[in-house]
Amino acid sequence: xxxxxxxxxxxxxxxxxxxxxxxxxxxxxxxxxxxxxxxxxxxxxxxxxxxxxxxxxxxxxxxxxxxxxxxxxxxxxxxxxxxxxxxxxxxxxxxxxxxxxxxxxxxxxxxxxxxxxxxxxxxxxxxxxxxxxxxxxxxxxxxxxxxxxxxxxxxxxxxxxxxxxxxxxxxxxxxxxxxxxxxxxxxxxxxxxxxxxxxxxxxxxxxxxxxxxxxxxxxxxxxxxxxxxxxxxxxxxxxxxxxxxxxxxxxxxxxxxxxxxxxxxxxxxxxxxxxxxxxxxxxxxxxxxxxxxxxxxxxxxxxxxxxxxxxxxxxxxxxxxxxxxxxxxxxxxxxxxxxxxxxxxxxxxxxxxxxxxxxxxxxxxxxxxxxxxxxxxxxxxxxxxxxxxxxxxxxxxxxxxxxxxxxxxxxxxxxxxxxxxxxxxxxxxxxxxxxxxxxxxxxxxxxxxxxxxxxxxxxxxxxxxxxxxxxxxxxxxxxxxxxxxxxxxxxxxxxxxxxxxxxxxxxxxxxxxxxxxxxxxxxxxxxxxxxxxxxxxxxxxxxxxxxxxxxxxxxxxxxxxxxxxxxxxxxxxxxxxxxxxxxxxxxxxxxxxxxxxxxxxxxxxxxxxxxxxxxxxxxxxxxxxxxxxxxxxxxxxxxxxxxxxxxxxxxxxxxxxxxxxxxxxxxxxxxxxxxxxxxxxxxxxxxxxxxxxxxxxxxxxxxxxxxxxxxxxxxxxxxxxxxxxxxxxxxxxxxxxxxxxxxxxxxxxxxxxxxxxxxxxxxxxxxxxxxxxxxxxxxxx
Numbered sequence: 001x002x003x004x005x006x007x008x009x010x011x012x013x014x015x016x017x018x019x020x021x022x023x024x025x026x027x028x029x030x031x032x033x034x035x036x037x038x039x040x041x042x043x044x045x046x047x048x049x050x051x052x053x054x055x056x057x058x059x060x061x062x063x064x065x066x067x068x069x070x071x072x073x074x075x076x077x078x079x080x081x082x083x084x085x086x087x088x089x090x091x092x093x094x095x096x097x098x099x100x101x102x103x104x105x106x107x108x109x110x111x112x113x114x115x116x117x118x119x120x121x122x123x124x125x126x127x128x129x130x131x132x133x134x135x136x137x138x139x140x141x142x143x144x145x146x147x148x149x150x151x152x153x154x155x156x157x158x159x160x161x162x163x164x165x166x167x168x169x170x171x172x173x174x175x176x177x178x179x180x181x182x183x184x185x186x187x188x189x190x191x192x193x194x195x196x197x198x199x200x201x202x203x204x205x206x207x208x209x210x211x212x213x214x215x216x217x218x219x220x221x222x223x224x225x226x227x228x229x230x231x232x233x234x235x236x237x238x239x240x241x242x243x244x245x246x247x248x249x250x251x252x253x254x255x256x257x258x259x260x261x262x263x264x265x266x267x268x269x270x271x272x273x274x275x276x277x278x279x280x281x282x283x284x285x286x287x288x289x290x291x292x293x294x295x296x297x298x299x300x301x302x303x304x305x306x307x308x309x310x311x312x313x314x315x316x317x318x319x320x321x322x323x324x325x326x327x328x329x330x331x332x333x334x335x336x337x338x339x340x341x342x343x344x345x346x347x348x349x350x351x352x353x354x355x356x357x358x359x360x361x362x363x364x365x366x367x368x369x370x371x372x373x374x375x376x377x378x379x380x381x382x383x384x385x386x387x388x389x390x391x392x393x394x395x396x397x398x399x400x401x402x403x404x405x406x407x408x409x410x411x412x413x414x415x416x417x418x419x420x421x422x423x424x425x426x427x428x429x430x431x432x433x434x435x436x437x438x439x440x441x442x443x444x445x446x447x448x449x450x451x452x453x454x455x456x457x458x459x460x461x462x463x464x465x466x467x468x469x470x471x472x473x474x475x476x477x478x479x480x481x482x483x484x485x486x487x488x489x490x491x492x493x494x495x496x497x498x499x500x501x502x503x504x505x506x507x508x509x510x511x512x513x514x515x516x517x518x519x520x521x522x523x524x525x526x527x528x529x530x531x532x533x534x535x536x537x538x539x540x541x542x543x544x545x546x547x548x549x550x551x552x553x554x555x556x557x558x559x560x561x562x563x564x565x566x567x568x569x570x571x572x573x574x575x576x577x578x579x580x581x582x583x584x585x586x587x588x589x590x591x592x593x594x595x596x597x598x599x600x601x602x603x604x605x606x607x608x609x610x611x612x613x614x615x616x617x618x619x620x621x622x623x624x625x626x627x628x629x630x631x632x633x634x635x636x637x638x639x640x641x642x643x644x645x646x647x648x649x650x651x652x653x654x655x656x657x658x659x660x661x662x663x664x665x666x667x668x669x670x671x672x673x674x675x676x677x678x679x680x681x682x683x684x685x686x687x688x689x690x691x692x693x694x695x696x697x698x699x700x701x702x703x704x705x706x707x708x709x710x711x712x713x714x715x716x717x718x719x720x721x722x723x724x725x726x727x728x729x730x731x732x733x734x735x736x737x738x739x740x741x742x743x744x745x746x747x748x749x750x751x752x753x754x755x756x757x758x759x760x761x762x763x764x765x766x767x768x769x770x771x772x773x774x775x776x777x778x779x780x781x
Contacts, residue, residue: 121158124151125201132204139211140219145230148205149237155198209234209275213282217315220322228326236328238275245272284340287315291348298352302365306372312341313376320380338377338388345373349394353401360408364466367401370394406471409463410478416455417482420448421489428493431520436527444527444637449534452486453547457554464558472558479551480570487577490528491584497521498588502595515596522589523637529585530639532578537641548575586646589634590653597623598657605661606675606748608668617682621689624650628693647694651701652776654686659711659741659780662748669715670750679712704776707734714745723756724763734777735769741780 019025128151131144212219212231219227290311297308319337327333349366352358370393374384382388394401424446427435437445456479463475504515535547545553552571556564564571594602601619604610627634628647635643661667669675683705691698710730717726723746730737742760746752 121155124155125198128152128155128201129204132201132208135208139208140215140222140224141227142208142212142230145208145212145227146233148208149234152198152202152205153237156202159198206278210278210282213279214286216283216323217286217318220318220326225322225326228323232327235275235279238273242272242274242276280336280340283337284344287312287341287344291344294348295352298362298365302359302362305365305369309345312345313380316341316380335388338382342377342389342393346391346393346395353394353397360405363401363405366394367398367405368467370398402468402470402474405466406463406474406478409459409471409475412462413456413459413475413478413482416459417452417486420452421486424448424489425493428497428524431517431524436523438637442636443530443639444523445530445534446527449531453551456551460551460554460558469558469560469563472555473560473563476555476559476563477567477570480567480574483574484577487532487574487581491581494525494528494585494588498592498595501592505596505599518592518596522592522634525585525589525592526634526638529582529589529642530637532582532585533639533641536575536578537639548578582642583645583649586642586649587653589646590649593623593627593650594653594657602657602661603664605658605664606667606669607664608666608670608673612673612678615685617685620654621685624689625693644694644697647690648697648701651686651690651697652704652779655705655707655776656779658682659707659777662741662744667748668750669748676712676716679708679715683708707776710734711745714742715749719751719753719756720759724759727760728763728767731764731767731769734775735771736775737777738781739764741777 019027128148131148131151135142135144135148209231212227216228216231219225294305294308297304316334316337320334324334349369352362352366373393374389377389378384427447435447437447437449439445459475459479460472463472466472498521501515501518501521504510536549538544538546538549548571552564598620601616604614604616610616628643629635634646638646686705687698687702690701694701707730710726710733713726714723714730717723727742730742739761742764743757746757746760749756
């Protein structure tokens, strides 16, 4: 068929290509003619295609109409045949008499034939019983199986024919039914008596067949191939007759009117015997019995699941190598066995998973069994996506099982961490004597630090026993989350307690240095900070490895190679969190000094005459010295790595308090007062202390205190442009300086007026500064 859909071409781009220059407008008539011609050609192609499609549709409709006519003609012909049969009976005047005589003759012949068969019935039945007794002695070989089946088939046919004649006679109102039922035999027995005995013999034979079916795997393994072949012949013959009976039954249901007129297609009394179905049921029953042993072994020791299922794959291998050639090819016996066995394995495992008694160990054993199972089936030549292996062995619940097993471990981790957190909160709140530990170096620690890492190692070992990297990775993720939550818990606790102590110290009439629980709170800050540093403190020269490093070394061999890479940011975040929390403890420790010990002292900063007359900064540094090297030497119980952090935080806290003191009641900088010299004196005092007690961090502290120069410039600058310039220099160096603090500084000048503040605000509005890392001025309010 001609292609009716030429490649699509954008009209706009096509016209743009054709009409590039003004002279191209002269081509319009020729272009119009060309497009008209092409349109006509396309229309012609469409008409041809439409005509062909219409012809195909009409031919299809004609075929359907012809078929309907043929069916109608067949119905009419069958009605004619039925009518002719009815008319033929009416054309013969003596037809009823002839029909009656014919029926009597047929019944007599049937009775005579049945009498002959029944006369031999008892003898033949006895011979079959003798054969069955012989096979009872040789159940593994059953040499008489075919002979017994042939004899029983004949006797069952006799019985079926007799019962069919009985029903036929009863339906026609004759006396044949009573005649056959009460037909006398030797010894006074009747046909009914013999038929009943036949049923017993059939049951006996079925037991032999069932035994062979259940033990067919063993028959193949022991080399009794002849028995297997005989069994297959019996079942195949019964299957063939069942198909015939089923076909006739379906024909009777489908064509009841016709069947009622033609006795030759009546099925008689023979029923479906279902030997093939029973054979398949025997296969399933034999395997199901084996699974009972698997269930018991699995309950006792889940690790023995693979060993207890060896028979499963041995059976399938036996079928593949030894049974396929012995049974009819149409049975596809290997595929049949595979389907049955797979379903039983699936049902067994699903039942175990759905059981409330299933333990985590059993769940893990099933999870690990799935890939092994499919690998073994592949070695048997069965593809994992084949129909024989459907449904999936555990209904694609691997991911759910991994999550469930993993959740059992993570739940244990969470419960442990929750219990330790509850203990920590209780002991921290009560702060009873002896609630903290000290290590060999005398450093304070919380009591739960070692227990926490021991628990994590134990739970990691449980995850390791699964042999699954995905389980270990999920557990490690949960542990990382738990450790981060623990950091957050400590931060919330110490912050809440700090606010509580600060409120008590600020209460009217309270003596800040005598606040209840202050000393113990300081000890806890030190202990918590020490914990954080211990978690990450690696000292290769001393052979000391931190808890976190050991934890990482423990789980890295158990996870996929990509896991440490993808979780590097989480590990770094956890490490930084420990550093931040330790620093935060030191920051609170330092801030606490100004909330309590120095609360009254710092109120004299920038106030006249106290600030000029008293050596306030000297008092502060002297107290610092007491904490760092005096009787209250905190460094004796503080981790060495935290000493520099503590000193730096002390310097920051002092600097923030010093600059914030411009808000002190009575703070005023008069032009005639030597406030510049006094500020320099304070700074020198600070530098002298920190250079002596902490030379390593002095440069850092000194650099932060340079902001005092900018502060002093704001105070001493001339009104007008001088103040504006001083502010601009400070803003350029400290982008996060707050305008409210600048206003407080300006208001502390004795020459302050609103014009000065307006000029500074205008300058601030017109400045664009580059934001960077936070400076100390972000803390000055």
